[in-house]
Amino acid sequence: MENILSVKEQAHAAYTASHQLSTISTEEKNKALLEMADALEHRCNLILAENQIDLTNGRKKNLTASTLDRLMLNEERIKQIADGLRQIVSLPDPIGSGISEFRRPNGLDIRAIRVPLGVVGVIYEARPNVTADVIGLCIKSGNAIVLRGGSEAIHTNKIISSMLAAAAYTAGIPAGSIQFIETQDRQAVADMLKLRQYIDVIIPRGGKGLINYVIENSTIPVIETGAGVCHAYVDSSANMEMAGNIIINAKTSRPAVCNTIETLLINKAIAETFVPFIIDKLQAANVTIKGCPQVKALCPNIEDAVEADWSTEYHDLVISLKIVDTLDDAITHINTYNTKHSEVIITENYQNARIFQQKVDAAAVYVNASTRFTDGFEFGFGAEIGISTQKLHARGPMGLTALTTMKYLIDGNGQIR
Amino acid sequence: MENILSVKEQAHAAYTASHQLSTISTEEKNKALLEMADALEHRCNLILAENQIDLTNGRKKNLTASTLDRLMLNEERIKQIADGLRQIVSLPDPIGSGISEFRRPNGLDIRAIRVPLGVVGVIYEARPNVTADVIGLCIKSGNAIVLRGGSEAIHTNKIISSMLAAAAYTAGIPAGSIQFIETQDRQAVADMLKLRQYIDVIIPRGGKGLINYVIENSTIPVIETGAGVCHAYVDSSANMEMAGNIIINAKTSRPAVCNTIETLLINKAIAETFVPFIIDKLQAANVTIKGCPQVKALCPNIEDAVEADWSTEYHDLVISLKIVDTLDDAITHINTYNTKHSEVIITENYQNARIFQQKVDAAAVYVNASTRFTDGFEFGFGAEIGISTQKLHARGPMGLTALTTMKYLIDGNGQIR
Numbered sequence: 001m002e003n004i005l006s007v008k009e010q011a012h013a014a015y016t017a018s019h020q021l022s023t024i025s026t027e028e029k030n031k032a033l034l035e036m037a038d039a040l041e042h043r044c045n046l047i048l049a050e051n052q053i054d055l056t057n058g059r060k061k062n063l064t065a066s067t068l069d070r071l072m073l074n075e076e077r078i079k080q081i082a083d084g085l086r087q088i089v090s091l092p093d094p095i096g097s098g099i100s101e102f103r104r105p106n107g108l109d110i111r112a113i114r115v116p117l118g119v120v121g122v123i124y125e126a127r128p129n130v131t132a133d134v135i136g137l138c139i140k141s142g143n144a145i146v147l148r149g150g151s152e153a154i155h156t157n158k159i160i161s162s163m164l165a166a167a168a169y170t171a172g173i174p175a176g177s178i179q180f181i182e183t184q185d186r187q188a189v190a191d192m193l194k195l196r197q198y199i200d201v202i203i204p205r206g207g208k209g210l211i212n213y214v215i216e217n218s219t220i221p222v223i224e225t226g227a228g229v230c231h232a233y234v235d236s237s238a239n240m241e242m243a244g245n246i247i248i249n250a251k252t253s254r255p256a257v258c259n260t261i262e263t264l265l266i267n268k269a270i271a272e273t274f275v276p277f278i279i280d281k282l283q284a285a286n287v288t289i290k291g292c293p294q295v296k297a298l299c300p301n302i303e304d305a306v307e308a309d310w311s312t313e314y315h316d317l318v319i320s321l322k323i324v325d326t327l328d329d330a331i332t333h334i335n336t337y338n339t340k341h342s343e344v345i346i347t348e349n350y351q352n353a354r355i356f357q358q359k360v361d362a363a364a365v366y367v368n369a370s371t372r373f374t375d376g377f378e379f380g381f382g383a384e385i386g387i388s389t390q391k392l393h394a395r396g397p398m399g400l401t402a403l404t405t406m407k408y409l410i411d412g413n414g415q416i417r
Numbered sequence: 418m419e420n421i422l423s424v425k426e427q428a429h430a431a432y433t434a435s436h437q438l439s440t441i442s443t444e445e446k447n448k449a450l451l452e453m454a455d456a457l458e459h460r461c462n463l464i465l466a467e468n469q470i471d472l473t474n475g476r477k478k479n480l481t482a483s484t485l486d487r488l489m490l491n492e493e494r495i496k497q498i499a500d501g502l503r504q505i506v507s508l509p510d511p512i513g514s515g516i517s518e519f520r521r522p523n524g525l526d527i528r529a530i531r532v533p534l535g536v537v538g539v540i541y542e543a544r545p546n547v548t549a550d551v552i553g554l555c556i557k558s559g560n561a562i563v564l565r566g567g568s569e570a571i572h573t574n575k576i577i578s579s580m581l582a583a584a585a586y587t588a589g590i591p592a593g594s595i596q597f598i599e600t601q602d603r604q605a606v607a608d609m610l611k612l613r614q615y616i617d618v619i620i621p622r623g624g625k626g627l628i629n630y631v632i633e634n635s636t637i638p639v640i641e642t643g644a645g646v647c648h649a650y651v652d653s654s655a656n657m658e659m660a661g662n663i664i665i666n667a668k669t670s671r672p673a674v675c676n677t678i679e680t681l682l683i684n685k686a687i688a689e690t691f692v693p694f695i696i697d698k699l700q701a702a703n704v705t706i707k708g709c710p711q712v713k714a715l716c717p718n719i720e721d722a723v724e725a726d727w728s729t730e731y732h733d734l735v736i737s738l739k740i741v742d743t744l745d746d747a748i749t750h751i752n753t754y755n756t757k758h759s760e761v762i763i764t765e766n767y768q769n770a771r772i773f774q775q776k777v778d779a780a781a782v783y784v785n786a787s788t789r790f791t792d793g794f795e796f797g798f799g800a801e802i803g804i805s806t807q808k809l810h811a812r813g814p815m816g817l818t819a820l821t822t823m824k825y826l827i828d829g830n831g832q833i834r
Contacts (some may be wrong), residue, residue, distance in 0.1 A: 023776065201809055239831075366829065372834040395823055408780060
């Protein structure tokens with residue numbers, strides 16, 4: 001048994017490091033990121049050996065083929081992870097940049113500038129690439145980090161994080177800035193979620209169960225990410241070809257991710273022609289279709305959609321269809337069942353486009369484009385730390401600025417009140 | 418016994434109203450605020466009658482004179498509350514304003530715009546003016562509101578909120594937008610803190626006990642406000658007169674509020690002259706002084722500062738003094754004991770000013786000015802919903818924009834990924 005630090009000691013070390021890390025220059029941070037990327041590539045074999053242990057354990061535990069695939073690394077994938085760190089170098093450093101600056105009538109000069117949050121806690125499930133992504137984004141934004149990964153990838157995550165921590169330290173990043181919690185004891189997560197004095201934010205990345213556990217148990221502020229029950233609404237004036245292309249793309253291009261659509265709402269005025277048209281297309285793409293009674297009346301050879309379907313994120317080639325009477329009914333359905341992630345209307349009607357964008361409550365509201373674009377890279381933000389589905393602090397794809405807060409600097413010459 | 422709605426029903430009503438309220442125009446919101454202000458003045462006597470009940474109960478409960486004074490309303494104070502609502506009319510409406518706008522290479526146009534948070538929950542203690550302030554700021558920013566006030570002011574808060582709700586409704590604000598929880602059952606607060614599906618943020622305004630209870634029990638995101646253990650550090654190069662004026666102002670102008678200083682750190686190089694100088698001034702202003710052993714060696718006729726003093730917010734004419742060896746020691750002391758509210762260095766040394774502003778972790782870091790300026794009005798933001806002492810979402814004085822989030826609107830012509 002190794003002699004490992006307690007979660008509290010690790011968080012305290014990160015907290016101590018964060019005060020120094022917040023003042024490190026962009027040049028130093030970039031240099032460290034490049035050396036961290038090199039370290040992963042140079043010692044690629046060590047990572048692959050640890051990854052083999054996780055894969056062997058995973059097969060014993062009968063993990064699904066897709067989970068094993070997400071877990072599996074090879075030389076090319078490690079190069080991709082290293083390149084991800086190099087891409088972070090090219091992103092602008094938000095730290096120290098001005099948000100606003102003004103002079104008060106009494107002569108006080110007030111500046112609001114961006115500063116790091118301090119210590120970022122991330123609790124995540126299987127994917128090893130998250131380890132490097134999150135460490136890279138935190139270092140670039142001057143934040144210390146406490147990571148807790150899932151048991152499936154524990155050996156891989158451990159070697160990646162310790163390699164990155166060592167390379168960062170050698171490159172001048174304060175010792176203790178990168179903390180990986182090694183114990184698989186579940187109590188470690190419960191402990192971590194109460195360390196409000198050391199950790200400034202918790203970002204859970206994983207399934208609904210993990211996210212809800214974190215929300216219910218954390219006294220540290222949480223940024224909720226990832227749950228996506230997204231909708232497409234086909235308005236009566238929609239261009240049918242365009243609607244078909246968008247729906248097939250938004251449902252089938254990567255069905256397991258959060259920005260795919262789960263429910264398709266169709267205006268009754270075009271249902272008679274559109275429903276058979278889209279069902280043909282979806283079936284040709286191997287999508288299982290569930291329908292409300294009105295949809296089934298038009299196409300009986302599909303499954304029944306039940307109440308639970310409207311709030312289900314399938315993570316799979318499954319979609320539920322519903323016919324609605326009006327645009328307002330579509331908006332009400334969406335605001336009732338959505339996770340406030342991404343929503344799209346397909347329409348040629350200007351007023352309806354505008355009303356949909358105003359009234360639908362979601363991070364990203366589209367007109368005539370696939371919801372699959374809700375993504376840090378697609379928005380042009382570079383790497384992302386996650387997609388926020390809550391309203392506080394950050395909403396939608398979170399780039400580096402989501403890992404910052406601000407501070408007012410006030411300069412005077414003796415002003416009193 | 419009245420037939421009152423459950424907390425859940427009230428929060429649901431606010432949630433339903435919030436969808437309509439989010440699209441109300443600035444003109445309509447301003448008209449409502451003016452009518453709400455008039456309602457308070459026109460029916461002033463009704464408020465005073467209810468206020469008398471609270472005051473009578475308060476005297477029976479032996480509330481302190483200062484608590485009774487904060488609770489007490491008269492015609493002039495009601496006029497001030499009404500004028501507060503009128504001032505909110507003159508603040509710019511943040512809703513709908515653009516944050517950024519860009520075109521992606523694939524032709525997608527992406528706009529980030531400000532939208533209301535949705536439903537704001539406020540849990541507060543005695544002061545009745547908070548009721549009107551908070552309702553006014555929420556209505557102006559398009560948010561529905563669920564209020565839970567303290568028992569001391571229950572009759573006053575109930576009449577003010579019901580008058581404002583009635584006037585708002587008459588002026589076209591959606592029914593249900595303003596919810597005041599009338600029951601004094603403590604379970605109501607516990608219930609409120611779990612209504613994540615309806616309430617977007619909880620802002621506690623009150624003492625440490627209330628704030629900690631909310632943080633520990635809420636599954637809704639919380640904005641922490643108000644705790645203030647603030648410091649002044651007198652550098653070796655400080656202008657002594659200026660330091661004296663700032664310290665006296667920051668300690669004595671309103672000792673009960675959060676932006677006063679609680680601890681004074683003095684560089685040892687000037688301690689011999691500065692300590693007697695400032696102790697004279699503080700004693701002349703009736704301030705009780707506690708000192709570290711080095712301070713006591715210079716001026717024995719003061720109390721001992723013990724470990725607990727360094728993290729105590731006195732809310733009173735009390736200050737603790739400590740001599741530090743270096744600027745770095747001062748910064749370390751501050752970052753160890755502060756509540757990340759407001760901190761000041763008094764110095765004539767450019768480098769030291771810069772280092773202090775960079776390294777001290779607080780919402781507002783001053784050079785040569787009183788910490789008492791950390792306030793929405795003093796910063797020029799107009800009325801404030803509170804002063805955030807956390808790092809997520811909002812930091813420092815929170816004006817109307819702290820009550821907003823953003824939404825991406827994406828316009829395309831059939832883009833798929």
